[in-house]
Structure formats: structure tokens, C-alpha cells
Amino acid sequence: MSTATDKGHGSFVVEWREGFKTGIGQVDGEHQHLFALVKQLDRENAQQAVDELLEYVVTHFTNEQALMESSGYPDFRAHLALHEQLASQVTEFLLSGSEWTDERVHELRKFLNKWLVGHILTHDLRFGQWYFEHTKARAANPSPVPVRPQRVGWFDRLLGRR
Numbered sequence: 536m537s538t539a540t541d542k543g544h545g546s547f548v549v550e551w552r553e554g555f556k557t558g559i560g561q562v563d564g565e566h567q568h569l570f571a572l573v574k575q576l577d578r579e580n581a582q583q584a585v586d587e588l589l590e591y592v593v594t595h596f597t598n599e600q601a602l603m604e605s606s607g608y609p610d611f612r613a614h615l616a617l618h619e620q621l622a623s624q625v626t627e628f629l630l631s632g633s634e635w636t637d638e639r640v641h642e643l644r645k646f647l648n649k650w651l652v653g654h655i656l657t658h659d660l661r662f663g664q665w666y667f668e669h670t671k672a673r674a675a676n677p678s679p680v681p682v683r684p685q686r687v688g689w690f691d692r693l694l695g696r697r
């Protein structure tokens with residue numbers, strides 16, 4: 536398995552691949568975009584890229600959780616806790632320093648890639664499997680995924696922006 540490549544300067548890049556597929560189009564599309572956002576993190580654009588990334592993490596978690604809740608996924612609460620844990624860990628990292636060095640950017644990208652790969656392969660794929668086993672009628676006749684209007688403001692709350 537070779538999903539990680541070194542771009543040079545110690546950059547650790549992970550590309551989305553077929554093995555990450557949950558089979559739920561919206562979730563997979565959002566996961567792909569998350570990897571792309573992590574990939575574009577570098578020292579020059581760090582703050583802007585981090586802001587954009589966190590905004591999208593919130594969007595993705597909100598959408599994924601709405602789908603889990605509306606489909607009656609039994610592990611919804613446990614999954615929500617994993618998302619909250621990630622938000623806390625990232626917040627802790629962001630509050631631990633203010634200057635973006637190559638090393639710090641590299642550390643964040645490595646952490647996020649590792650988390651994403653582990654989370655998707657273990658927890659999101661499990662949800663994808665459950666979803667198709669339990670919503671066959673919907674899977675055969677897909678309808679737009681209901682998305683709740685309110686968003687989860689973890690990062691704003693944890694970073695004291697609200």
C-alpha cells in the first residue's frame with residue numbers, strides 16, 4: 536500500500552484512494568476535498584489554509600452526522616464523540632503555538648492525514664456498510680441527503696471565537 540509520498544521538504548502527502556470509499560457519494564466527495572485541503576497546507580499560506588480547512592471539517596462533520604442521525608445509525612453518538620475529539624485535539628494544537636514554521640505545518644498535516652485515514656478506514660467505512668445494509672430502498676432510489684441548516688461550531692467555541 537502506498538498512499539503517502541514525500542513531496543520534499545519533509546512534506547507528507549496522502550491522496551484519497553478507492554479504498555477509502557464508503558459508497559455514499561456525498562461523504563466520499565467531502566473526504567476527497569478534505570485530503571486536497573490538507574495537501575495544500577504549507578507555511579506560506581498556513582493561516583488561511585488552516586481556516587479554510589477547519590471550516591470545511593465542520594461542514595463535513597455536520598453533513599455526515601446529519602446523515603447518520605436521520606438514517607438511525609446506532610453508533611451515531613460514539614461517532615459524534617470521535618469528531619468532537621478531533622476538534623479538541625486540533626484546537627489544542629492550534630493554541631499550543633502561534634507561528635507557522637515548516638515543522639509545525641508538517642506536524643499538523645501529518646496528524647490530520649493520519650487521523651483521516653484511520654477514521655475513514657475504521658469508522659466511516661463501517662457506517663457506509665451499515666447504511667447500505669439498512670437503507671437498501673433508499674440506496675436503490677437515492678434522494679438528496681437531508682442537511683441540517685445549523686452547523687457545529689466546535690472550533691469557534693473551542694478557540695473562544697464565540
Ligand SMILES: [Fe+2]
Pocket residue numbers: 599614618654658659
Ligand atoms: Fe466520520
